[in-house]
Amino acid sequence: MGMKSDNPIIIKNDDGLFQLVDDDHHTLETKVAQRGLVIFAPYFKDPEQRTFKEDLTYIQLLELVKKLDRRLKRKGLPEVKTSSKFNQFVQQRQYYIKEQSQAGLTIKDGDPRWQQEFDNFRAIVSQEITRPLKPEQEKASFFMTIMKRSANFSVPGAGKTAMMYGTFAYLSSPRVNEVDKLLVVSPLNAFAAWRTEFQEVFGPKRELHYLNMRDKKYNNNVGAIKHDWIKADVITINYEALQSKLNIINDLLDSKTMLVFDEVHRVKGVGGQRAKAALSLSRAPHYRYVLTGTPIPNGFRDIYNFLHLMYPDEYSSFFAWDLTTLNNIDPEDVNKKLSPFFWRTNKQDLQVPKPDPDIIKEVAPSKNQELLAQAIYENENGTLATFIRLLQASTNPELLSTNINYKELGLVDADSGVWDKQTATVEKENSSSGEAYKKYDLTKIEAPKFEMGIDLIDKLVSQGKKVLVWGMFVGTMQKITDTLNGMGIKTTLVYGATPKQDREGMINNFRTGDAQVLVSNPNTLGESISLHQTVHDAVYFECNFNLTFMLQSRDRINRLGLPANQYTRYYYLMTKGDVAHMGFIDRIVYKKLKDKEKVMLDAIDGQLLVPEYTDDYLQEVKDIVMGRYKWWKLYN
Template sequence: MRIKIGILGDNESFVITPIDFNVTDIRGIKVYLKNLNGGHVDNDKIIIPIVNVDVLDLYHKTVELFEGRFKCHIEKDADAGSLLGNAVNEEERFRAFSAKAYAIRNNNIDSSELTAFLDCVKQDSFIRTLKPFQILSAYHLAFSHNACNFSVPGAGKTSTVLAAYAYLASCNEIEKLLVVGPLASFLAWKKEYFYCFGTAPKVLEIMGNTPDKRIEKELMRSSIDLDLILVSYGSVSRQLDKLLFFLRNNRTMVVLDEAHRIKNVEDGVQSNATLQLSPFARSRAVLTGTPAPNSYVDLFNLYKFIWPSHNIIGFSVPQLANMSKREGDPRISELISRISPFYIRIRKSDLGLPEPWFLPPKSVQMSPIQDRIYDAISRMAVGRLEDGVSSPTNRLSAIIRLRQAASNPALLNRGLDDYYDGLDESVPRVALDSNLNVSDEIMDLIRTYKETEIPSKFIEAGELAKRVIAEGGKLVIWCEFVGTCDDLSDYLSKSGVENRILYGKTDYLDRERIINEFTDKEKPSAFNVVIANPHAVGESISLHVTCHNALYLEQSFNAGTYMQSKDRIHRVGLLQSDITRYYYIHSANTIDGVVFERVNTKEKRMLELIESQDIPLIANNQDFLEDNEDDIKAIIRGYYEYRSKHI
C-alpha cells in the first residue's frame, strides 16, 4: 500500500492520499487518527491538523502509524518536503535556544547580556529592587519568552514576571499583560504592579459578575488602554471568544497564576479553555509552587501551554502516569532533562528569610460542659474508627466531629454540609454523616452550649490578641471551620477586639478592602486581627508587610494547606530584623495534640522531599493530605493513652 503526504491550505494540515487502496480498507483507522492531533477521514483522504503543534513530532507519529503498523510506503510531495525541511531547521535552532535557556537557568550567564537586560528593565520605569534569584528568574523568562516558575510560595514570582514583562515591552515584543488566576490572586497582581512600576495599573477584572458588554467594550476596541487584564479561571470558557479576539489583535504575555488548576487532562472545561489561549500569546508564563503534586501527568498541560508548537514533555499521558508509579523509572531523568530548560525553581532555603519563631502549643483545660461533650464524642468517634465496618465517609465524619468538639462544641449543632465550603474544587465531595450517636443528655448540652459556655480556646485567643495588639502588632487567626470563624469573631468583638473574617463567604470586594486595610503601613487600621480559613485564603495573598503573628486555633491533618498558610506571613520582603511568630492553642488531652504532631511530622517529610527533588511527587512519597490510616491510628492511640492515665 502506498500513500502520499501533502499540505492542505496555508500549512494548516497534512493531507494523506491513498494511491493504490481505499482508506476504508484499513480497519479502525478513525480510532487511530484521533491520536494524531484529531485527524479524520474526509472523502477518502486523511486530514491531520498541524497548526500550533510540533510538526516534526506529529510527522514522526504519522510515519510510525502508517509505515510501522499499516506497512504503507510513504511518499511526500514538494510542499510537504519543504515544510518538513523547514521544521528540521527550526528544530535545530530550537535545540540551541533550549541549551542557552538551560545555561541561564543554571546561572551560566553572559554578564554583558545580563547588564543589558537590567538596564532595559530600569528604562521602562521598573522601580522595584529584585533579589538575585528573582533577577535570574526574570532574565530566564525574558530570554525564553515561555517558561514555568515552580518556586515555593513567597518567592516573589509575581515581581519576577513583571520584570520580564517590562523588558519584553521595552523591546516592543509585547504590549499587553493578561493574567489568568484565582480571584484571590487579583489583589496581589494589582499591588505588585504598583510596587514595581510606581503607578496603579489600568485594570480590567473579568470574573463571574463582570458584565459582558463591559468586557466586549474593553477587549474588542481598536485601541486598548489597559495595563493589566485579570481573568478568573472560571471565566475563561465563558469569555473565550472575546479573549481570543483580544489576543489575535494585541501582542500579549499570558500568565497562568496558581497554574496547577489546569492540570486536568481528562476533558476539564477549565483546562481546555485555558489551553486554547496559548497559541495566540506572544509570551507565556506558568506559575505554581506545586507543579506535580500527584503525578507527572500534572506537568502535561503546563508544558502544552507554554510551548504549544513543541512537544517539550516528549511522553504521552499514559506514559507519564506509568512513570509516576515506578520509583526510579529511567525515563524520569529523561523527562527532567527535557523540561529543565524551561523552568525555574527557587526553594524555601534559597530565600534567605529570617528564621521564624514557633511557640510551644498553649494547652488549655476545657470548661466542664465542653469536657463532657468531648468525652462523649470521642467515645463515638473512636468506636467508628475501630469497628472495622464503618465506611470511609463515616470515619471521616467522626474525625471532623472530634475536631469540632475539641475546639467549639457549638459546631456540633450544625450539619456537615458546610465542611467543604472554601475547599479547592479538586477535593472530592462526599455526603458526610451528621449523626452524632450520643445520649439525649449530651444532645441537650450541645443544643444549649452557645448560651451556657464560652470555649476555653476562644478565651485564650482573645488574651493573645490583646497582647499582640498592645505590643503594636497584628494577628491572623487560622480556623478550619466556617462556624468557628463566625463564633470567634462575635466573641472577640464583644471582648473589644475589632476583627474581620476572610473565608469563602467573604465577598470579593470586601476581601480586597480587608486585605488592603490590614496591610497598609501608612494608615492606621480599624482592626488588627483577621480570622481566616486556610482553604479559602491559604494561597495568593500576602500579609507579611504588616503582620508577623499567626495563631492556629484549629488545624487539619493536611500538611500542604498548613504550609501554604504559614507562607502568608513568611515570604520575600521581610527584613532580617522582622520576627515571625507562630502560636498554637490546644484543648488539653484532645485530638488537637494528635493533629499537631501528625501535621508537623508530615511537614518535615514534605520539606525534605521538596528541598531535595527537582520536581517532587508528593503523593508517591507520602500521603500528606487528610486522615490517612496513620492519622487514624494516632487518634486511637492518643485516646487510649489519655484514658489509661485517668482511670
C-alpha cells in the same frame, strides 16, 4: 480544487483545515504514495479528501510530511510542498524544545557564555522599572525570558509576581517589543497582587491599564471586552470563570500576549473542569508560564496538566509520559527531563528571615468537654465525622448542634483525589446531624482553648500589634470576631461568603488602617495576599490536614521584603487529649502536619522535584481517629 502544481501540497482549505492536495501528475495516486498514505489514515478527518484532523500539532504534521517525502524521494517522485498558510502556522508555534532544554540547563548552571545576554537584559529592565529586582529575581526573570515557556516553582513569598514583571518589562520594552500585554489566569484573590505589584515594580515609568474580566460590566458584553482589551496591558481572569469567557479570549489572544497561569496547582486534576478550560486556551501566545510554590503536592501526575499548558505541541514527542507512567515513574527520570524548564528560588536564596519556632499554647479541656468528646466517639459512625466533631468541640462546642458542612474543610482543592471522586459517598457515610448532642447545653460548655486564644489576641493587640487569626469553621470564625469586637478590639472577618468586591478594602484596612485583627480561613486567604509589611503574629485556632493551605497561610506574613531582624511568630492553640483515652486530637493533627511539612519543605527548598506528601487525606483521618497514628511519640 482548481489549482495547478508540480508537487503535492498542504493547503488550508475554506473550512480552516489543512488538506493534502495532489499535483497535476497525480503523484498521490501512485502505489508508492498510496502505501505511504496508509500511515496518515488515523490523522485524517476525511481520508478521501485527505483533510487532517484539526487537533494535530505542528510536530505531528511535519513528521507525517517527512515520512511521506522519504518514500517519494526514494522513487524519484515530487516531494510534498507546504503553503504559506501552513508555514505560518508552524512558525507561530515552533518551539525548539531540545535547544531550549540546553539553554535552560546552561543558564541554571551559571554558564559564562550567557553573560552578555544577561547584561543586556539587566540594562533594558533597569530602564523600564522603578523598583530594582533582587539579584536572585533577576536571574529568574532572565531565565524565563530566554526559555519563552517555563515554570517558576519558587517558594511562596519569594516574589514570583515581581519576577514575572521583570520578564514582562524586558519583552514589552520598546527595544524588544515581543509582547504588548499580559493575561494572568489565577485565583480571584491574586488579582489585587498583580495590580498592586505592577504599580510597585514600574512606578511612574508605566501607567497601568488594567482589565479585570470578572468586572460586572463585561457580563454578556463582548463589545466592552474587545474595546478595553486593546488598551489593556494587564488582564486577569480566575480559573472558575475562564470557561464562560473562553471564546472571546481565544478570539483576542495573539502571539504578542504573554500568558501566565498563577497558582497552577489549582488545575492539577486531570480531566477537571478548570483544567479543561485552561487547556482550551489558544496556542497563539508564544510566551507561556506557570507559577506555583507547590508544583507536585501529591505525585508526579500533578505535572501532566502544567506541562501541557506550556508545551501543548511538544509534550507527546519530548516528554511522552502517560498518566499510568507518571504514577510509577522514577523521580530521577522526571527531573532529568524537567530540570531545564523550571526555576526555583527558596527563601534562603532571598535571605528572608526564618520565623521563630512555633509557639504551642495547650490547655486541658473542661469536664463537660471531656464528656462531649466521649459522646463523639460513641455516636459518630464515620471516621471523618468523628474527626471533624472533635475539632469543633475542642474550640467551639456550639457547632455540634448543626449538620457538618464539608465544604468548610477545603477538601475540594486539597490533598484528596478520593474526596473529589467520592464526595456524595463520603458525605453519606459521615453524615452527622447533631441530634446526638441535643441533651447537652452546648452554649454553656466551657472551651478553655477558645478563651486562651481570646486572651492571647487581647495581649498582643495591647502591645500595639496587628494579629492574623486563622480558623476553619465559619461558626468559630464568627464567634471569634463577635467576641473581639465586643471587647472593643476592631476585628474584620473575611471568608468565603464575604462579597468579593469588598475583600480588598477590608484587607487593606487591616494592613494599614485601624483594624487590629483579621479573621479568615486558608481556603479564602491562603494564597496571594501579602501582609508581612505590618503583621508579624498569627494565631491558629483550628487546623486540618490541608498542608498546601497551611503553608500558604503561614507565608502571608513571612515573605520577601522583611528586614533581617524582624520576627515572625505562629501560635497554635490546642486542647490536651489523646485517642487512647477518647480525648481530643489537636496535638496529633498538628504533629501530622509538621511531619508532612518537613517532607514538603525538603522537596521545595531543594532543586529536585519530588512528590511532597501522599494523596490520602481520608486515610490520615482514619489513622488518627482509629488510634493508628503513633500519638505517644509526640510526648517523647
